[in-house]
Amino acid sequence: MLNSLSIRNIVLIDALDIDFNSGLTAITGETGAGKSIILDALCMATGSRTDRHLVRVGSEKSQCIANFSLSENMQKTLLDNDIDFDVNDGLTLRRTLTKDGRSRAYINDQVVGGKLLAEIGNSLLEIHGQHDERGLVNSATHLNLLDTFSGHENLIDKCKNSYLEMLKTDSKVEKLIKIKSKSIRDKEYLEFSITELNKLSPKIDEEQTLAENRRILQGSEEVLKELNAVKIVLDEDTTFESRVSSVINNIESLYNKLDTENSFKVSALKLAVKALESAMLERQEALSEVNNTLDVFHPEPQKLDEIEQRLFALRAAARKYNCNVNQLSEVHESFCKQISEIESVEIDLERAQEKARESKALFNKSADLLSNSRHKFAKLLDIAVQAELTPLRMNGAKFFTKVELSDFSSTGQDKVQFLVSTNPGAPKAPLNKIASGGEMSRFALAIKVALSTSNDTVMVFDEVDQGIGGAVANAVGERLSKLSKTNQIFVVTHSPQVAAKADSQYKIEKSSCETITRTSLSLISNEDREEEIARMLSGKAVTNEARAAARQLINS
Secondary structure, three states: OEEEEEEEEEOOEEEEEEEOOOOEEEEEOOOOOOHHHHHHHHHHHOOOOOOHHHEOOOOOEEEEEEEEOOOHHHHHHHHHOOOOOOHHHOEEEEEEEEOOOOEEEEEOOEEEOHHHHHHHHHHHEEEEOOOOOOOOOOHHHHHHHHHHHHOOHHHHHHHHHHHHHHHHHHHHHHHHHHHHHHHHHHHHHHHHHHHHHHHHOOOOOHHHHHHHHHHHHHHHHHHHHHHHHHHHHHHHOOOHHHHHHHHHHHHHHHHHHOOHHHHHHHHHHHHHHHHHHHHHHHHHHHHHHHHHHHHHOOOOHHHHHHHHHHHHHHHHHHHHOOOOHHHHHHHHHHHHHHHHHHHHHHHHHHHHHHHHHHHHHHHHHHHHHHHHHHHHHHHHHHHHHHHHHOOOOOOOOEEEEEEEEEEEEOOEEEEEEEEEEOOOOOOOEEHHHHOOHHHHHHHHHHHHHHHOOOOOOEEEEEOOOOOOOHHHHHHHHHHHHHHOOOOOEEEEOOOHHHHHOOOEEEEEEEEEEOOEEEEEEEEOOHHHHHHHHHHHHHOOOOOHHHHHHHHHHHHO
16 A cells, blocks of 8 residues: 655655555546656656656756555565565655656665666556556566466466476486586596506505605615625734734743743733633624624615605605595595496486476476466456446457467466457557557456456556546446455546545646746545535536536445
């Protein structure tokens, strides 16, 4: 429901603040008073295209604010778009426009894009008539209108769910196809790498063990070098033992010649002999030990070379696979796992393709059932709308609901378009191609009455009374009144029969003061409504007969 409208500096309106009631609201006034300005402002606030010429002459900026009641569906929309709201404050749409054509949009005082404002505005407001750019002229709304009339929500839900499932399974198939394509390229590399790592067969901590063994072998070479040098020294003097033996013999001969009185000297000589004999023995033992040690530390150049080659191979592999040597086993496991996954992709792909075929078949079935229902109810809608056209003085007009195949979507496989023929024998065409503003408004009225559903949309009918009067105008008023029981309805009208059916009536007036012209809108009290409708009946000179006729229209 539109609760209020605030306008600043739009065309002939300098300032206007007006509150609205539920039910049917009529906006009346003399031709040229500026009724279209009110609609322009309302369209501006709800996101329609704007023109800088809307800015009042002499003003820098215009502004329009529309406040709507906040439905549960709209609360969800605001949450989805991160817009704050207070249920008690309703929904406030605000739009500003500068004289150079720059526009800014606000929802509940939060700056938003024009696209979002238009999307929300389209869900809140329908205008049928010359301002119609979001009602029946927009064929995108026709499918939903037919579905609303059909009442087959269960078929729509099944179709939507099956469509989403089809998208899900198709997406999985596409993903697996990409994996398979990549796997074919990767498989050769993985198989080569696995063979290489199998041949290398790296072990945990192997690098550390090899490095330690290499260090030991490299240290052994140094020991061998020193031992060989000692052996050479020990083996170099081949006359050492004979010379020492000769010295011992000479010493023994000497102390044998000494008498007992020289016992101290004899003892000293014997100690010398003993030391020389010990030196000869220790030299032999030292040489023997050196030889034994040389046997233990025999050269192993081949083994050292093998260790060097193994370390080089392990470290080269680690560089190649961008890891450390200890992680080569993990890399090998990973490659084996990837090969296993590649081999299972084909099976997974076949299963996914089968699931996708099943989902597609289920969607086709759901879409066919929905399409059949639409074709059935399209005929019933044509009959219902046609029945409303005759009382609205559109006897020669024909209404057709065209249902044809379209691209798959969550709504099925149908495209719906309303076509009309305004005169007998005339070709069928979209509404906006051949219908006038008044005719479009009456077609919209007929369709809305045929649908007879309640929603949160505010409907504005402009020129719905164009070219009609009397009983036909009364029929239009009755149908507008009927619609207002479920929706808030506005009608811009020159017809007293239509205005008399309204729950509230506003009068728009234009006044001039020197060089300034202004347009104003005000609520007509119940007491003054009779006078306004009498004016609409008789013109400027209101007669008592006109007042009586007005009274009768209001009370009928």
